[in-house]
Amino acid sequence: MGRHGTIANRKEKQDAKRAQIFTKYARLITVAARQGGADPEYNAALKTAIDKAKGINMPNDNIDRAIKKGEGGLDGANFESIVYEGYGPNGIAVIVETLTDNRNRTGANMRYYFDKNGGNLGTTGCVGFMFDRKGQIIIEANGKINEDELMEQALEAGAEDFISEGGGYIIITAPEDLYTVKDALAEKGYVFVSADVAMIPQTTVKLTDPEHIKLMNRLVDMLEDDDDIQEVFHNWEIEE
Template sequence: MGRIGNIINRKGKQDAKKAKIFTKHARAIAVAAKDGGADPEYNAALKAAIDKAKADNMPNDNIDRAVAKGAGAGANENYETIVYEGYGPGGVAVIVETLTDNKNRTAGNVRYYFDKNGGNLGTSGCVSFMFDRKGQILVGAEDGVSEDELMEIALEAGAEDFIVEEDGYEVVTTPEDFQTVRDELAAKGYEFISADVKLIPQTTTELTDEEQLKFMNRLIDMLEDDDDVQNVAHNWEIAE
């Protein structure tokens, strides 16, 4: 199984937690609407948050309620973005991006998840230098998807790189060009396995010890189960 296949499997695992995923999306949408206004055409952060929610099949009613909450009734809720860095079992680098209204609660929880699974929370900057923030668009290798055509459209739209994998294609962009490239591919009818601006590791670490594998899986699960956690990035190379 290639890296794209692993991401598909991970998304399948998350599908069982739709209510929790929707809660995270609603929070991100509300904060974006509060910070930049309720019109996604004039609020890039809100448009990106709505696109991510729709990719996870979040109902439009839920999205509209989150926008309204951020623009109006929820204006008294104060969320802040806090990023935690640390090491998982076997020295795997982990970055946790959170959106929280209680940083003491979130910090305590995140530290507990690392400690419980053979890892340790580090200081700011201890692993972030090992990652690059990039736009990443994954397209599956379905029938009818032409590698040459997809590559040409992506690069003409402003993509930095185009990577062919055994089970699909990876389009890499700068964070600034991500939305333009994504919109152009969507307009041409392409469907995405995932499309997001995320932290991409420069190098990866492979785990072979069964106990470390168990702890690493559990660490990611515990982090993703926390409502305050928006994104988890790591450099764990999942064995094929």
């Protein structure tokens, strides 16, 4: 099933956790508006946060509310981005991006999640070198998409790589080219499961022990259920 899980699984998980993802993206929007102003044309971080929110169909009301909250300075003043790195069961490399207003709480929670699931929290840089920071656009396959045409359009727009995998297509770009490629494809009518800058593993690791698989699944779930955590990346090659 590859490093990304099947596209359908990913979409299913997103739908199940939609309300929670709304909460996380609202925080992202609020902090971006607080730090760089409420106009996305002059605030790249805010534009990115709004694009992410729209990508999972977050209602405009929620988006506007989050911007106003940041603009009013009521929230977002003390949030900071902290990246944690560690190991899951059997040495799986894990990177966790957080946005927190209490680093002590988040740090303690992170340690707990890793310890509880056969892993351990590492020091900054312990696994980061195993990943490349890339733009990643995911499009679900449907009967109407012509794979060759999509590949050609993506590469023409500036994509670095095109992968057909697990019920859809993954388009890899340089981080700074993500939105150029996304906008070019959006103009041609493509709909995205996600479009974001991601940490993509250079190589992936398979888990064969059922206990390790259970622990790794639980670790990812616990991390994703924490409101302080924005993104979880790992090099586990999930198999069907």
